[in-house]
Structure formats: C-alpha cells, structure tokens
Amino acid sequence: MRGRSDVLEPAILGLLHETPMHGYELRKRLNLVLGSFRALSYGSLYPCLKTLVARGWIAGEESPAAPPHALSGKRARIVYHLTAAGKEHFQGILASSGPASWEDENFDVRFAFFAQTDAETRLRILEGRRSRLTERLETVRQSFHRTRERMDEYTLELQRHGLEQVEREVRWLDGLIDNERGVRPARPTGTDRPVDADHAEGAPRPGSELKERG
Amino acid sequence: MRGRSDVLEPAILGLLHETPMHGYELRKRLNLVLGSFRALSYGSLYPCLKTLVARGWIAGEESPAAPPHALSGKRARIVYHLTAAGKEHFQGILASSGPASWEDENFDVRFAFFAQTDAETRLRILEGRRSRLTERLETVRQSFHRTRERMDEYTLELQRHGLEQVEREVRWLDGLIDNERGVRPARPTGTDRPVDADHAEGAPRPGSELKERG
DNA sequence: GTTAGCATGTAAGGAGTTACATGATTTT
DNA sequence: AAAATCATGTAACTCCTTACATGCTAAC
Incomplete structure (x- = not known):
C-alpha cells in the first residue's frame, strides 16, 4: 500500500481548515486522522509546516499562549491558520478526485474531510x-x-x-x-456491530450488511 | 503505520529459502507475499539483491537459462540462492519474535514464512x-x-x-x-468463517473455500 | 513489424523515521 | 526534587519510488 504522495500535507490543511492550532496539538489530532494509529514524528511535522508557510498556504503567529491561570511566561506557541490561498488550495485538493485519491492512504485522508466537500x-x-x-x-x-x-x-x-x-x-x-444517494439501507444484519449503541440521526449509516457464508 | 524495518530483506531470504530464483521471478512472487498488492519496483529489488550478496547471505549464478525449446541464446539470467550463512541468518530472523515482529508489515512477512518455523x-x-x-x-x-x-x-x-x-x-x-494449539474451535461466533474446517494433525488447514460471488 | 513480456540494472529524489538538542511547566 | 508532559526544532539516515537506459524474445 504505498502509492503515497504526501498524505501529511492535505491532512494538515484539513485540520487547520477546521480550526487554528499549534504544532504539538496538530500532531495529536493527526495521529487520529491518519487512520492507522501510527505515531507521526515531529521530525516530519515541523519541516512540513515550514514548507507550507513558505508556499503561503498557512501562516503562524506566535501567541504568548494565554494560559488559563495567566501569568507572563509559558513558552510561546506558534498557532498556525490557513491563509486565503491555503483555503483555495485545500478546496482544490478536495475537488480533485482523480485516480490518486482512491489509493489507500490518500483515500483515508480524503474521507476524513468529506464533511468539507x-x-x-x-x-x-x-x-x-x-x-x-x-x-x-x-x-x-x-x-x-x-x-x-x-x-x-x-x-x-x-x-x-x-x-x-x-x-x-x-x-x-x-x-x-x-x-x-439518500437510500436508507435496511437494518444491518447484525454482524457489523456499531462501536457504540446510540447514533445521531442524519449520520452516514453504512448498512454494512454482510451475510455469513459457509 | 510504518514501523517499517526492512520488509524486503526477510521476504527475499524467505522466498529463496524455498527455491532458487532470478530477480524478475522474485519480484512477481514478492508482490504476493508482500500482502498488499503493491507493485514492488526493480529499483528496490536489484540493489537489495546486491547488498545481500555483499553480506554473503545469497549468491547468484549466471545461468544460460536453459530455454524449454533450447538453442544457444536468451539473455543470461542470474539465479540467486541462499548460502549457508544466509540460511543461518534467516533462521535467526524467524526465531527472533521480538516486538518488531508484531508490527503490521513485519508480521505479514513473518506469517508468510510460518511454514519454515x-x-x-x-x-x-x-x-x-x-x-x-x-x-x-x-x-x-x-x-x-x-x-x-x-x-x-x-x-x-x-x-x-x-x-x-x-x-x-x-x-x-x-x-x-x-x-x-490443536484446539478444535467451537463453531465460530458467527461473523467469521471457520478458519478450519477439517483438521489434519499438526498442519494448519485454513478452510480456504473461497467461493466466487456474483 | 510492432506491441507485449522477459530480464537487468542506475540515478535522483520523496516521504518519512530516529536520534539528538533544548527548555518551560505541571504533576507527583 | 524528580518525572512527566508540553513545546519546538535539526541532521542524518532509510526504505522505497519514479524515471531512465538497455536489449532480447514471443506473439499478434
């Protein structure tokens, strides 16, 4: 499975599209989005943020970190946000549903931001x-x-x-x-149990009905 | 998830442990063993073979390629086989069931050569x-x-x-x-097909009845 | 006679990792 | 006072890919 073409970049843009964040927090969220539980390293993340800034898609502001209990200090964190160009670029990524986007990892990332499409x-x-x-x-x-x-x-x-x-x-x-397509599937046959019992309505509800065979 | 630590090397050793082969054929077999249908490139394979030769784990012999219908020609293929040192090393790999071996890709490769363990x-x-x-x-x-x-x-x-x-x-x-463990599993819980239908002694017999479905 | 498959390789580069380096803040 | 966690980065390296280069043989 590695038709990888930079899964990090779109993932970062996607997360920052939702809300501005600093690097450390981004990493934690990325580990969830990037599906497979892999621990992304800072050695990948920070250089990538740098190049994104260089391309003008994101911008970082040093925030004195407004600690909940205040005082002067705490190390200044760099909070990144999407620029206008970045938003445009991200929309472009989402819209481009070419062959690259149905490769394993690319698909996961695209899917994670379906709500924005x-x-x-x-x-x-x-x-x-x-x-x-x-x-x-x-x-x-x-x-x-x-x-x-x-x-x-x-x-x-x-x-x-x-x-x-x-x-x-x-x-x-x-x-x-x-x-x-708006087809409400028949009740799942039972082998595909939800992780949790209750489920909000309107949610995508894959009726992964799978019959046992053999 | 890429806790990858060289999945290629053990895979090559494993295949050559079964039977000698030349590079081109190795690649085709590797694509099956390497699980995920990815097409391994020659740009990875041949350099890897080179280093394995350099370490003394495999050796290649130019075979004039005995074509089925004979004649002189056909491009000489290099048929690789495990050396004694290579066999030893491969056994070492199989025996080392440390934490690295239960990471995704490593596990697949280990599993593929379970028959040798x-x-x-x-x-x-x-x-x-x-x-x-x-x-x-x-x-x-x-x-x-x-x-x-x-x-x-x-x-x-x-x-x-x-x-x-x-x-x-x-x-x-x-x-x-x-x-x-030789336990005959009670009927599987329902969602998964029986891994084992009938049971030869010692031998794992996955019930690979893979029926085509319309 | 040209496409498809066999067969072997090299050079450049991409996407990420590990290990290192630093320091502040919170918890125990 | 020590340990954990927050926070940001750099340098060197690894594993693998793409694109290129070469040439032979089988089939259509």
Missing part, C-alpha cells in the same frame, strides 16, 4: 475507490487460483484473509454509497 | 501480535469516546470502521492461535 465529489471518490478495490480483487483472486497448489497453508491463509478484508471494505463502501 | 515461535508471534492489536484497540476506543462529540460524522465513521477491522483481525488471530 459536496455530495457529488464524495460520490465520485467513493465510487472510484470501489472500482479500484474490485479491480484488485480480480487480480488477486486470479493469482490465488493459479498458484494455490504451489503454496503452503500459511501463505494461502494470509491471502484468503487479505481477500476477505478487501471484500468487506467493498461492502462498506456500498453502504456509504447507498447512503450518499 | 516451529510451532513454539509461531505461537509467540501470533500472541504478540494479538496483544499489540488489543493494546491499540484500547487506545483508540478511549480517544474515540473522549472526542466523539467534537467530530463530524465522517471522521467518526472512519474511526468506527477502523476499529471494526482491528476487532476482526483479533478474532482471526484467535482462530489461528486455537488452531496452533
């Missing part, structure tokens, strides 16, 4: 992602069947599991696409 | 991986509940989906661990 773009990206995945499924299924005799059980199992995961993600996307 | 090591790695994942689950679940009010629906959904995937992988590991 229009429904049309959301659909384009979801469907692009879906066809990307089914395309993969075909390739892998074929090589699976071609080579299964020559593989040991563990390699086989790893591949079966991989396939299953992708199949599941396709169904997830199906739910999201239906939802985006 | 002893049952004890397999169990250590599977269990290490499992506790790594549950640890993550806790962290993410907590931040999920702490911050859910401040997040939009899409970010929320992305995180819910991520959590679900990890939960599923834990159940998958549970199946494998049971299997490794």
